[in-house]
Amino acid sequence: MARILLTGSTGYIGSHTAVALLEAGFDVVGLDNYSRSLNGVSRRIQEITGKNYAQYQVDLVDSEAMTNVLAHESGIDAVIHFAAFKAVGESSTHPLLYFRNNLGGQINLMQACDQFGITNLVFSSSCTVYGNPEQIPVTEDSPLLEPESPYGRTKAVGEALLRDWVKSNAAQQGKAKHVIALRYFNPAGAHPSARIGECTVGVPDNLIPYITQTALGKREKLTVFGNDYPTRDGTCLRDYIHVCDIAAAHVDAVNHLLNQGSLTAPWSVYNLGTGVGQTVLEIIQAFEAVNQIKLPWSFGPRRPGDVIAVYANNRKAVDELGWQIRYNLEDMMRSAWNWERMQAQDPLH
Ligand code: WQD
Numbered sequence: 107m108a109r110i111l112l113t114g115s116t117g118y119i120g121s122h123t124a125v126a127l128l129e130a131g132f133d134v135v136g137l138d139n140y141s142r143s144l145n146g147v148s149r150r151i152q153e154i155t156g157k158n159y160a161q162y163q164v165d166l167v168d169s170e171a172m173t174n175v176l177a178h179e180s181g182i183d184a185v186i187h188f189a190a191f192k193a194v195g196e197s198s199t200h201p202l203l204y205f206r207n208n209l210g211g212q213i214n215l216m217q218a219c220d221q222f223g224i225t226n227l228v229f230s231s232s233c234t235v236y237g238n239p240e241q242i243p244v245t246e247d248s249p250l251l252e253p254e255s256p257y258g259r260t261k262a263v264g265e266a267l268l269r270d271w272v273k274s275n276a277a278q279q280g281k282a283k284h285v286i287a288l289r290y291f292n293p294a295g296a297h298p299s300a301r302i303g304e305c306t307v308g309v310p311d312n313l314i315p316y317i318t319q320t321a322l323g324k325r326e327k328l329t330v331f332g333n334d335y336p337t338r339d340g341t342c343l344r345d346y347i348h349v350c351d352i353a354a355a356h357v358d359a360v361n362h363l364l365n366q367g368s369l370t371a372p373w374s375v376y377n378l379g380t381g382v383g384q385t386v387l388e389i390i391q392a393f394e395a396v397n398q399i400k401l402p403w404s405f406g407p408r409r410p411g412d413v414i415a416v417y418a419n420n421r422k423a424v425d426e427l428g429w430q431i432r433y434n435l436e437d438m439m440r441s442a443w444n445w446e447r448m449q450a451q452d453p454l455h
Contacts, residue, residue: 107132107133108133110134110182110183110186111179111182111186112185113185114187114190115138116143117138117305118293119349119352121143121150121151122297122350124136126356127356128155135162137175139165142307147454150454160179166212172215183226185215185219186360187212190208191208192232193312194255195311204260208261209263225283226360229264229268229285232258232290233418234253236289237251237252237413239416242383243381243417243419244417244418245422254411272285284371285373285374287374291416292344295350295437297441297445300441300444303349303448313389317389317401318445322446322450330403332409332412333405339387341385341387347380348431348438348441351429351432354429354432355378362426378420378423378429383416390403396439397439397440
C-alpha cells in the first residue's frame, strides 16, 4: 500500500484529501501544527473513512521534529504539501509571518525529502500566481504576473524554488525528483457528510464562510467589496471549485506520479478550477436559491489586492491526470451551509 505524507493534513483541503486518499486505499501519515485547524478534524477523518492513520502535531519550521517523524515513518512514497497560511488579507498586513511560515516550512520539507530520499511531491499552489490576468480563462502557460498579495508571492516563489530543486537533481546522480504543482482556484463547499469543512478562526476572510456565518446569524450582514468592476454585474469574478473535486485531483496527481514514474516530467503544473466564472452577486443568488434563505448584504468599498476576474482553463488536468469534476455550484452552496449548521450543533474541538 503506497504511503503518502500530508503536511497540513487537518486543514481545509488537507483533511478532504486525507479522506479521499484513505478511501482510495492509500496509507496516510499526517503532519499539522494545528495553528489554523483543530485536532478534532483527525477524529472526523477516521470517523468518515472508518480507517486509522498516523497523525502528528509538527510545525514544519521545526526541522528537527519533522526529521524525527520521517525517521519513524519510513517508506514514504510521496508527499503532498498543504501546510501554509492562506488568507490574502492577513498576508498583506503580516507579510513576514507568511514568508517565514510558508517558505521556511517548505524549504525544511524539501531538505527532509532529500535526507530521506523522497522524490515525489505534490505542491498546493494557487491561481493567485497569475496576478490580475489580462486574458481569461487562464491556462498553465498564462504569464505569472505580479501577485496581488504576499500570500500569492509565497506560492509563486514556492513554485520557483521547486523548479530549481528538481533541476538541480537532474544534474546530480540522485534519483530524479518529480513535482506536480496544483493551482487551486476558489475552493468551496464541504464533505457531503458535513463532518469536515472549512474551519475559520475569527472573522472569515473568504466569501463563502462569511455567507454561511451571516446565514446562521453569527455575522450581521455580508459586505460585497465593490460594485464598479468591469464585469457583467460590477462585482469580482472567480472560479469556485468544490473542495471534494480538489481532493480527488490530489489522488489523481499521486497516482500519476507513482504509476507514470520516470515518464512524468520533473516539473508539471495543473489548474484546478471548473472553467466557469461566477461573480459575487451570482454566488449570493445561488446560495439563497439552493438553501431558500434571504441573505442580508450591502455594497461596500473595494478590498485592496482583489483580482478583478479570473477563471481556469482546466483541460490539462482533465486530459493528463484524468481528473473528473463531480460537483456543481448547487452542491457547493448546499454542503457549505450544511457544514456551517453542523458546526453550530456539534462543534469541532
Ligand atoms: C472572493 C470574492 C472578494 C469576502 C481565495 C483564497 C486564496 C486562493 C484564491 C487558494 C472577492 C469577495 C469576499 C467578503 C466579498 N485560493 N468578498 N465579501 O480573494 O479570491 O482568494 O482564492 O489558494 O487562498 O483566499 O477569495 O473568498 O476572499 O474573495 O465581497 O466578505 O469575494 O472581494 O471578490 P479570493 P475570497
